[in-house]
Amino acid sequence: MPHRTELDLPFIREQYPKNHWDWAFFENAGGAFVPHSVIHRITSYMTETQVQPGYPYPESADAAERMNLGHRLMTEFVGADIDEITISASTSFNVYVLAQALRHLWKKDDEIIVATLNHEANSGPWRRLQEFGLKIIEWPIESDTAELNLDTLDKLLNEKTQLVAFPHVSNVAGNVNDVPAITKLAHSVDALVCVDGVAYAPHRALSVKEWDVDFYLFNFYKVFGPHMGCLYGKREILQKAKGQYHYFFEEDDLLHKMNPAGPNHESIASLAGIADYFDAIYAHHFDKNEPSFFARSQDLYAKFAENEQVLSKKFLDFITSLDDIRLIGSHESDKDIRVPTFSFVSKKISSEEIARAVAEDKVAISSGHFYAKRLVESLGIEDTKDGLVRCSMAHYNTIDEVDRLIRSLDRVLR
Ligand SMILES: Cc1ncc(COP(=O)(O)O)c(C=O)c1O
The missing domain is CATH 3.40.640.10 (Type I PLP-dependent aspartate aminotransferase-like (Major domain))
Known part of the structure; x- marks a missing residue:
């Protein structure tokens, strides 16, 4: 099989129960989806x-x-x-x-x-x-x-x-x-x-x-x-x-x-x-026969990171273009600088309200302090229960899903 330069996302998404893909899911920092291989084991x-x-x-x-x-x-x-x-x-x-x-x-x-x-x-x-x-x-x-x-x-x-x-x-x-x-x-x-x-x-x-x-x-x-x-x-x-x-x-x-x-x-x-899942993706994308699972994971994650960086760039270009939004964390999409976990507060709308409004478009995001309450307090966010809005991606998210997220946030935030 030829070496593929990009992640084959349709192949990757086939490894999961189909119903997951009805929503654009961006609550991966809370917990990721589980592939069939884990459920089977x-x-x-x-x-x-x-x-x-x-x-x-x-x-x-x-x-x-x-x-x-x-x-x-x-x-x-x-x-x-x-x-x-x-x-x-x-x-x-x-x-x-x-x-x-x-x-x-x-x-x-x-x-x-x-x-x-x-x-x-x-x-x-x-x-x-x-x-x-x-x-x-x-x-x-x-x-x-x-x-x-x-x-x-x-x-x-x-x-x-x-x-x-x-x-x-x-x-x-x-x-x-x-x-x-x-x-x-x-x-x-x-x-x-x-x-x-x-x-x-x-x-x-x-x-x-x-x-x-x-x-x-x-x-x-x-x-x-x-x-x-x-x-x-x-x-x-x-x-x-x-x-x-x-x-x-x-x-x-x-x-x-x-x-x-x-x-x-x-x-x-x-x-x-988990290893079955990684190995299926590995075999699909790489020609080489790497015997160590450690080494296969290193190669595979480098591929995951490439997709994540593309998603990050798209999201960051959008969120940093908005007035009245305070983004926490780096504004750089570089995969060596950040992972695609983004938190922000709006100066006008509560975080909980934003997450709820976006859910109407079948986009899943979250709000709160995410058990990092001391951090949220030190950022001067007084209502720690309302906290921040968090949009968090994983390697299996697509650019179309990020588009859906952006369209939905655009409707709510502007
Ligand atoms: C950065 C971080 N550390 C620790 C935890 C807690 O993990 P656990 O649920 O395994 O106790 C979480 C859970 O969200 C987390 O995001």
Whole structure:
């Protein structure tokens, strides 16, 4: 098959239940659609192997095999080793558990730097450690472009800093923050980093070893899979963390110690369906036979990014041409600068009203603070419940859908 230069969107959209495409869907930052391959894996697990895994009878062995496959493929997706990955209930849950697991390493008056740009998931659990005498230092944002300023971080870091918690991409602003540079800076004072990759992972490929991060989190329901969260932790730091599961799991059992929820069997098995989906698109677009799922994901995401940049440009040209609109995040469509998650406020119409009016044209967008309430407050948006309007795209969105969004917003905003 010839190498295709553009994503074959009709092919990609065939991988999903048809009914999704009736609406122009721009709430992907809330949760992405799930392809047939994932639905098939979860259904077949529950139909064919719904027993406890790991015992010596065929159904049980099959169940374990399916779960192990899901876990292994997602480990490859992240670019980590298998025992560095915990697959559990959600990102909020994983950060909470992580904070509890690390706190014995720190003493009273030690400091944790928390970016105001965070979703509450990577903020609240660290702030709770104030109960144990730790100090929280805010890393503020300084303008509507919502960039993380490294000079500001540099001034906040000192020998008491134990950890810096920040997002790879904010679920409101959409900018891609410089994870390797921030990590290097934090490491210069021996602080750890905990990076929230939830709003990044649906758009750009992961490579945790290359970035040298200590902890990296994302969830699968924004990456075309089930409602589960993934925690990557560097092995040597996970070894020092205090186990949070049952007492009989040893401290060197990294696969279990960070998941007091226990595994959700059918969901873990269904993660192999994300790989099935990516591999179907890969085989459709590339001639080469790349054996590693990590490498295939890198190639594929580069293609996703190209489509997203086209969608971003179209939307940004429109939204920045309007008076009375305050856009948060970068105005640049460059795929290395931002992902296609756009939030704005109108000086005239409430955010909730805009989202509701656009829905009349079968265009799905959202409004609110998106659990980044501290960020919305720091932007000076007083009614945090009404918050901002968010339009968020994924690789499967088409330029025609962006046109529909623009026509609808144009009707409502002008
Ligand atoms: C950037 C970001 N971080 C964290 C979360 C929380 O994820 P979870 O639902 O897995 O706890 C979200 C959810 O919207 C998010 O957008």
